[in-house]
Amino acid sequence: METKKSIIPYLFIAFILLYVTLDSIFIYISKNSYNGIITENAYQKGVDYNRVIKENEAQKKLGWIGNLRYYLVGKNLVELDFTLFDKKYRPVKDAEVEVRIMRPVTDKYDTVVKLEEISSGRYSNKVQLPLQGQWEIKLKASLKKNEFFLNRRITISDKEE
Incomplete structure (x- = not known):
């Protein structure tokens, strides 16, 4: 009686080789397409979480009301317009307003801009952005x-929306 060799061990080895090959491809793609953690000092920010909560509570107690608007005034040229009022709806004058503008996917184009006070409680400046698309704005007055903080995500496009 002749024993027939089974094909199952060869299929098993082929499956393992296919699995290892695909995993290697996925690892190569992920290593070469991700530029790392964008958040600097991520561990420290996690540790400081309670401080951030206290700052948010202090901002609520302060009662300031801020409104950020943006206007496309040229090719990727954006005018940021920020108004700030206290809890009695009086303009907050002489504040230092700083805006950090970031792309959500990379830190390559991050920039910091100071807004100038153009009238009582109104701050403005123009920013030339290198690309269209989504931008994250972190404002600090x-x-x-x-201190007053405001975070907002905006989309810059030449097309009418």
């Missing part, structure tokens, strides 16, 4: 020891 400071007056003495009081």
Whole structure:
């Protein structure tokens, strides 16, 4: 009686080789297409979470009201317009307003811009962005020891929406 060799061990080895090959391809793609963690000091930011919560509570107590608008005034040229009022709806004058503008997917185009006070409680400046698409805006307004934070995501496009 003749024993027939089974094909199953060869199929098993072929499956393992296919699996290893595909995993190697996925690892290569992921290593070469990701530029790393964008958040600097991610561990420290995690540790400081309670401080951030306290800052948010202090901002709520302060009662300031801020509104950020943006206008496309040229090819990727954006005018940022920010108004700031106290809890009695009086303009907040002489504040230092700083805006950090970032792409959500890379830190290559991050920029910081100071907004100038153009009238009582109104701050503005123009920013030339290198690309269209989504941008993350982190605004910080400071007056003495009081701080107001505002985060917003905007989309810049030549097309009418």
